[in-house]
Amino acid sequence: MDDAHLTTQPAPDPREAAAALDRASRLAWTTRAQGWRWVRRYLTGWAVASVGLVLTIGLGGRAGFFVGMAVWAVVVAAGTAWSSRQGATAAGTARRIFVGAASWAVVYGVALFAGMSLWPGLVAYWVPAALVSAAPLLLAAWLPTRHDAMATA
Amino acid sequence: MTADGGAGGEIVELHPRHALDDVLQSAVRLSITAALSGVERADFRTLRDTIELSDSALSKQLTALEDAGYVEITKERAGRRARTWVRLTDAGAGALRSHLAALRAIAELSLPSADG
Numbered sequence: 001m002d003d004a005h006l007t008t009q010p011a012p013d014p015r016e017a018a019a020a021l022d023r024a025s026r027l028a029w030t031t032r033a034q035g036w037r038w039v040r041r042y043l044t045g046w047a048v049a050s051v052g053l054v055l056t057i058g059l060g061g062r063a064g065f066f067v068g069m070a071v072w073a074v075v076v077a078a079g080t081a082w083s084s085r086q087g088a089t090a091a092g093t094a095r096r097i098f099v100g101a102a103s104w105a106v107v108y109g110v111a112l113f114a115g116m117s118l119w120p121g122l123v124a125y126w127v128p129a130a131l132v133s134a135a136p137l138l139l140a141a142w143l144p145t146r147h148d149a150m151a152t153a
Numbered sequence: 154m155t156a157d158g159g160a161g162g163e164i165v166e167l168h169p170r171h172a173l174d175d176v177l178q179s180a181v182r183l184s185i186t187a188a189l190s191g192v193e194r195a196d197f198r199t200l201r202d203t204i205e206l207s208d209s210a211l212s213k214q215l216t217a218l219e220d221a222g223y224v225e226i227t228k229e230r231a232g233r234r235a236r237t238w239v240r241l242t243d244a245g246a247g248a249l250r251s252h253l254a255a256l257r258a259i260a261e262l263s264l265p266s267a268d269g
Contacts, residue, residue, distance in 0.1 A: 012170075013259075024183060028190045089198070
């Protein structure tokens with residue numbers, strides 16, 4: 001019999017094998033959870049900032065626009081710096097952030113355009129509009145991830 | 154796991170330990186590949202903290218895994234600091250799957266009962 005495929009390594013006993021499987025599974029889960037945790041925080045923070053931005057622009061008039069944009073620039077810079085320091089990237093992270101950001105840009109643009117044109121300063125419009133602007137980011141952050149075919153699953 | 158038994162053509166059932174991957178027999182290397190299987194990529198610091206290894210020990214094991222073609226290591230500059238990223242290759246993911254399947258088979262083994 002060809003023994004080229006036979007290992008010379010000692011075999012773990014069943015208990016050792018079960019322990020190794022358990023540890024492998026826990027490690028895979030830990031890094032995966034770490035990879036998604038910061039994405040959820042990042043998108044949720046962006047959603048909260050979006051509510052503030054839309055309210056400031058919609059209800060603050062001309063001064064609100066400048067204050068809102070200035071604060072927004074600081075928030076974006078801080079968010080970018082913070083996200084670039086994260087050490088684990090879950091599969092699908094870039095796609096999820098892109099979809100959340102692109103959907104937010106559309107909703108934000110429509111909300112601002114309609115509000116500025118038709119209901120400037122109207123609280124009954126701007127509060128719901130601000131909340132709606134956060135929805136795409138919150139959905140991107142919190143919709144369950146598709147269970148990837150992980151080797152340890 | 155089975156093997157051709159020879160001229161008679163009989164199939165011999167091999168102990169699942171023969172399907173274990175020699176590179177992943179090291180508990181530390183198995184831990185590294187398992188941790189990487191959960192993500193697209195992870196940086197050196199995250200791996201070090203997750204697996205609880207010293208920098209030098211992790212570096213040594215990563216080199217062994219890279220030599221085996223199981224991980225890909227890249228360096229990125231962020232300002233003045235270089236950052237090391239590690240990714241599991243397709244070959245590494247395949248080896249991990251096979252190794253874990255062998256471990257599962259071993260874990261399910263039981264001794265035959267005394268009364269046969």
